[in-house]
Amino acid sequence: MxxxxxxxxxxxxxxxxxxxxxxxxxxxxxxxxxxxxxxNNAIFIANDGLNIPGLILIGNSITIFPAATKSKxxxxxxxxxxxxxxxxxxxxxNLSLSCGVNSIKYNYETIINLEGTPYIKLDKSSDNYGNPSxxxxxxxxxxxxxxxxxNKWEIATGPSFNVLILSKNTKNVIVYKDEMIxxxxxxxxxxxxNFLYGFHLKTSYRILKNSNIFASYQYYFNSVxxxxxxxxxxxxxxxxxxxxxxxxYSFLKN
Numbered sequence: 001m002x003x004x005x006x007x008x009x010x011x012x013x014x015x016x017x018x019x020x021x022x023x024x025x026x027x028x029x030x031x032x033x034x035x036x037x038x039x040n041n042a043i044f045i046a047n048d049g050l051n052i053p054g055l056i057l058i059g060n061s062i063t064i065f066p067a068a069t070k071s072k073x074x075x076x077x078x079x080x081x082x083x084x085x086x087x088x089x090x091x092x093x094n095l096s097l098s099c100g101v102n103s104i105k106y107n108y109e110t111i112i113n114l115e116g117t118p119y120i121k122l123d124k125s126s127d128n129y130g131n132p133s134x135x136x137x138x139x140x141x142x143x144x145x146x147x148x149x150x151n152k153w154e155i156a157t158g159p160s161f162n163v164l165i166l167s168k169n170t171k172n173v174i175v176y177k178d179e180m181i182x183x184x185x186x187x188x189x190x191x192x193x194n195f196l197y198g199f200h201l202k203t204s205y206r207i208l209k210n211s212n213i214f215a216s217y218q219y220y221f222n223s224v225x226x227x228x229x230x231x232x233x234x235x236x237x238x239x240x241x242x243x244x245x246x247x248x249y250s251f252l253k254n
Contacts, residue, residue, distance in 0.1 A: 028082040028214065030246015033075045034104045036224060039237045041071040041110055042188040045117050049181055056172055058186045065117050071108040073238075076131070078103035080244055082138065092147035094154070102138040102162060104224075104240065107131050112185070120175070122185055128170035134192060134224065136162035140200065153205045160218050162196035189225055196220040196240070210250045218242040 046061035058064070082100030089095055108130045110122040123130030138160065145156035171187040198220035206212045223238040 023087045024250050026084045026248045026250040028248040032078045032244040034106045035075050035241040036073045036106045037237045038072050041069050043067045044186040046184040071110045073108045076105035078105045094145045096143040098140045100138050102136045104134040122173045126173045129173050132169040135166040156202040160198050160200040164194045167192045191226050193226045212248045216244040
């Protein structure tokens with residue numbers, strides 16, 4: 001999929017370049033905030049520790065205590081860098097495409113408060129749990145924009161696709177007592193989705209001849225977690241909403 005996507009983007013850039021006059025390139029960079037809905041989570045708890053010390057596997061648990069809970073999410077700041085090519089079609093209508101990198105981050109709080117196992121906030125018990133970082137190749141293959149004022153203010157929309165290239169996340173939380181493993185919590189969410197598809201809306205305002213500021217919104221139709229959801233259906237609600245602010249610089253105008 002990644003090779004096919006790269007080939008398509010390269011061909012689109014070549015096609016736009018071949019159209020001749022009145023095209024330009026721009027580099028866009030900025031920050032984003034990702035909002036993910038709260039989601040149902042399932043945690044398997046090794047309440048009595050492990051059969052083989054140090055082997056952190058759910059199958060190595062002496063006993064398993066299943067816990068269904070709700071994880072509450074909160075946004076976190078990421079970043080974006082994009083290369084965009086524009087082609088003026090009519091007086092105030094432009095077509096463009098872009099390709100770049102999106103860093104998407106969010107936090108989630110997971111509380112275990114059930115009989116038979118101690119009360120715990122998992123995200124407070126581990127520095128690495130509950131704060132995934134996802135890195136995507138972001139592709140917008142067809143952006144249609146309309147200038148509300150000549151060469152100043154414009155709005156744009158089109159499809160948006162994210163291809164996952166790297167993810168950082170911790171699903172297990174280990175609780176120690178007297179330097180020995182006392183209890184292990186195994187989260188049961190699916191792996192992250194390799195592909196997100198949705199749409200975006202963007203508005204930009206030219207502040208200098210070659211520079212503009214922009215704000216955009218992206219909504220995706222599928223969850224950040226993959227389609228191979230387990231029987232607990234954890235993470236299926238997590239369709240991300242992304243808000244972006246940044247600045248763009250245009251160059252190589254013809």
